Amino acid sequence: MTDFRAVTEDFAVSPQITPADVRVAADQGFTLIINNRPDGEAPDQPSGESIRRAAERLGLAYAYVPVTGRPTAEQSAAVREAVEAASGKALAFCRSGTRSITAWALGQRDAGTRGREELISLCRSAGYEIGAAV
Numbered sequence: 001m002t003d004f005r006a007v008t009e010d011f012a013v014s015p016q017i018t019p020a021d022v023r024v025a026a027d028q029g030f031t032l033i034i035n036n037r038p039d040g041e042a043p044d045q046p047s048g049e050s051i052r053r054a055a056e057r058l059g060l061a062y063a064y065v066p067v068t069g070r071p072t073a074e075q076s077a078a079v080r081e082a083v084e085a086a087s088g089k090a091l092a093f094c095r096s097g098t099r100s101i102t103a104w105a106l107g108q109r110d111a112g113t114r115g116r117e118e119l120i121s122l123c124r125s126a127g128y129e130i131g132a133a134v
Helices: 019-027 048-057 073-085 098-111 116-125
Strands: 005-008 011-014 030-035 061-064 089-093
Touching: 005 116, 011 098, 019 030, 019 048, 030 048, 030 073, 048 061, 061 073, 073 089, 073 098, 089 098, 098 116
Parallel strands: 011 089, 030 061, 030 089
Antiparallel strands: 005 011
16 A cells, blocks of 8 residues: 655655555656665565566666665765656655655755755654654
8 A cells, every 4th residue: 555645746755665556656747766775674575676677667767775774964865866866756765754754854954955944844744753853
């Protein structure tokens, strides 16, 4: 079941997706899938490779930026750069969506694109409390 949570017009986050969810993402106009979940975190987790193949079959770009714990500055920058380079809407996922939205928010903050209060509000609207992270 898909649980895509819009953060902005061009960016959404989700808990773990499956290859079938990639088609739903494509049907909703996403052009980029960002995988923030390292392979092997859980035995029932689809592989990143299976998500990548599904994305590429449908003409979606795919970025693999695995995050364990708090995203680093490099990981946050990689997410920001991938979103900025996307030809349309981007969908980032991890186990729950928290690492994905945190990486995005830190990338936005570090680039000076959005202020702390705006980021907290956008994340809260998507169902995530990340105030301490930004």
